[in-house]
Amino acid sequence: MATHGGIDLGGTKIQTVIVDDDHEVLGSARRPTPTSGGPPDVAREIEAALREAAEQAGVEPASLAGVGVGSPGTIDGGNVTSARNLPDWEGSFPLASTLSDALGTPVRLGNDVQVATDAEFALGAGRPYNSLLGVFWGTGVGGGIVLDGKPWVGRGAAGEIGHIVVELDGARCTCGRRGCMEAYAGRSAMEAEARRQHEEGQKTDLFKLMEKHEKPRLTSGIWARAIERGDELAERLIDEAVDALGIAVASACNVLDPEAVIIGGGLGVRFGDPYAKRIYEAMMPHLFHDDHPPVMRVAELGDLGGALGAALLVA
Numbered sequence: 001m002a003t004h005g006g007i008d009l010g011g012t013k014i015q016t017v018i019v020d021d022d023h024e025v026l027g028s029a030r031r032p033t034p035t036s037g038g039p040p041d042v043a044r045e046i047e048a049a050l051r052e053a054a055e056q057a058g059v060e061p062a063s064l065a066g067v068g069v070g071s072p073g074t075i076d077g078g079n080v081t082s083a084r085n086l087p088d089w090e091g092s093f094p095l096a097s098t099l100s101d102a103l104g105t106p107v108r109l110g111n112d113v114q115v116a117t118d119a120e121f122a123l124g125a126g127r128p129y130n131s132l133l134g135v136f137w138g139t140g141v142g143g144g145i146v147l148d149g150k151p152w153v154g155r156g157a158a159g160e161i162g163h164i165v166v167e168l169d170g171a172r173c174t175c176g177r178r179g180c181m182e183a184y185a186g187r188s189a190m191e192a193e194a195r196r197q198h199e200e201g202q203k204t205d206l207f208k209l210m211e212k213h214e215k216p217r218l219t220s221g222i223w224a225r226a227i228e229r230g231d232e233l234a235e236r237l238i239d240e241a242v243d244a245l246g247i248a249v250a251s252a253c254n255v256l257d258p259e260a261v262i263i264g265g266g267l268g269v270r271f272g273d274p275y276a277k278r279i280y281e282a283m284m285p286h287l288f289h290d291d292h293p294p295v296m297r298v299a300e301l302g303d304l305g306g307a308l309g310a311a312l313l314v315a
């Protein structure tokens with residue numbers, strides 16, 4: 001039986017898996033993504049994380065049938081360009097050949113959000129459907145599309161659901177434009193807004209919880225804890241995020257009409273079914289054909305989805 005590697009390269013962590021032909025996980029490892037240095041340093045850390053998973057699986061990296069990588073930034077063959085969340089990665093870097101030389105096995109690259117969507121389609125919550133929209137609600141909000149059983153990437157830039165405009169002349173987005181959904185629903189935008197309102201005198205436990213749990217930022221877990229405590233500012237910002245998600249998902253569904261919407265990402269998975277239901281309710285008023293809405297489900301593969309989807313690139 002052949003074994004494959006999968007790597008999810010994220011802004012905060014590198015997740016690797018070794019799987020067999022049945023997609024069973026034989027080994028896995030997770031390492032923090034380097035925050036300094038540049039692409040060669042990140043590549044070395046990826047190599048180490050893959051070796052760690054391979055050791056756990058009892059296989060040599062060189063004996064793998066191949067390794068897939070889900071990466072942020074623009075993927076052009078074996079190169080990754082402008083991976084904004086990675087250190088000093090504005091230019092182009094030959095990630096596939098660098099890893100292939102280091103590991104002694106073929107390496108293929110894919111877009112991080114698209115491979116996570118493909119994983120849910122093939123192995124997770126999307127299995128019963130032939131078309132779906134994946135919505136990954138985390139630091140930003142990414143989207144992946146499967147139409148008629150095949151990934152749809154357009155000319156390489158499709159799926160940017162986070163930058164659907166939900167408010168004309170609205171909040172400033174990290175992309176430099178105004179009113180994007182991500183400017184309300186992305187975790188980093190929510191943190192910036194919470195900080196701004198807190199500095200203006202709004203009461204909130206969000207930052208106390210962050211210090212207590214020794215987190216460098218407002219993680220999904222911190223938001224969830226604040227909501228459990230009934231923190232008003234956290235609730236208000238999450239309500240705005242849910243509304244923005246609902247509007248953007250409805251807009252995408254009005255164009256694509258997919259059978260299902262899969263909600264994933266750090267916040268999406270953490271908040272789970274009750275919030276998928278809330279996003280569904282926020283979507284409905286904006287859905288043109290509201291007599292046959294898409295099914296909305298939470299991603300099933302959790303933290304390993306991206307790495308499992310990357311392994312599908314070489315399956």
Ligand SMILES: [Zn+2]
Nearest residue numbers: 163173175180
């Ligand atoms: Zn934007």
